[in-house]
Amino acid sequence: MALIYTLGIAIDSPKTPLAQEHTATQQQPSRPLLLQDAVSASTLTSAAVALSTVLTSHRVTHAFFGGWAVIAKGADRESKDLDVLVKGEKDEIVNLLTNDIKGLKGEDVGTWMVIPQARNDYVAFFWKPHAASSEMVLVELFIGPKTKIPPTVMLQVDMVHTVPVIDTPSLFRGKLAACASRSKPNDCADVVFLATTYSSQLPSDAIKKIDTKVIGMAVKKYPELIESLEGLGISTRKAIKKVGSCDSLSSNSSGFSISGRMNEGEVQRGLFC
Incomplete structure (x- = not known):
């Protein structure tokens, strides 16, 4: 049975205010130009609820990850987009979201504008709560009929709605992999x-599954991670020794490319590093 977090705060964690997120996104050759301004937390949440309402209504398996998922768990930062894993055919999801849609119970799910993108495993949309709205949310779907989705929990994001979010170990692995690669x-x-607020949800067996090279590269890029990682029982010295003098992960290590360009399936693989 799925776990449920209330108002973004786990039962065994100290309460942290739900806030906005801002991510200074690097431009990638294979991804669209992102919005430059942070979006209000309430608008991001509305976009997440709208998307989840549609996908759930059509029985499409999905889960949120990335920065907004961390915010929804209580982090005090800003963002301008949503990252979502979706198990389904890209064309079918595009048709679903660009048609005149409603939720299963007739809920208003806003308007969706697809951003042209040639990649098979990725599609992005601009979401607006209504056609005249001045606020837009970039919603990025990492998609495919065989997309692997980590274990999820149902996270309560407002007084009424819950949405599926990847569990804390998967979210932690994904963020650590991101530190290692960008x-x-x-x-x-x-x-x-995550390491300090949700340490009780990061058991040693989950930590041991993380690629040592990913840990080493992350610590080389961000030495300030050492204290938090050591607090979880991770030997950062051993991890740094593992990567030696390398300044990037190889293309066959946890899915990351030497060039920094995002390969197909790379984001998904990072969640299982």
Whole structure:
């Protein structure tokens, strides 16, 4: 049975205010240009609820991850987009969201504009609560009929709605993998937040499954991670020794490319590093 978190705060964790998220996103050749301004937390949540309402109504398996998922668990930072794993055919999801849609019970789920994208495992949309709205949310779907989705929990994101979010160990692995492969300070802050606030949900057996090279590269990029990772029982010295003088992960290590360009399936693989 899925776990349920109330108002983004786990029962065994100290209460942390739900806030906005801002991610300074690097431009990737294979991804669209992202919005430059942070979006209000309430608008991000509305977009997440709208998407989940539609996908759930059509029995499409999905789960949120990334920065907004960390915010929904209580992190105090900003964002401008949503990251979602979706198990389904890309064309079918595009048709579903760009038609005149309603939720299963007739809920208003806003308007969706697809952003042209050639990749098979990725599609992005701009979501607006209504056509005249000045606020837009970039919603990025990492998609495919064989997409692996980690274990999920149902997270209560407002007084009424819950949405599926990948569990804490998977979220932690994904953020650590992001630290190892790119330079975004929010990734480091997210790892520290999860390691300190949700340490009880990061048992030793889950920690042992993390690729030592990923840990080593993350610590080389962000030495400030050492204290939090050591607190989880991770030997950062051993991990750093494992990667030696390398300054990037190889293309066959946890799915990350030497060039920094995002390969197909790379984001999904990072959640299982």
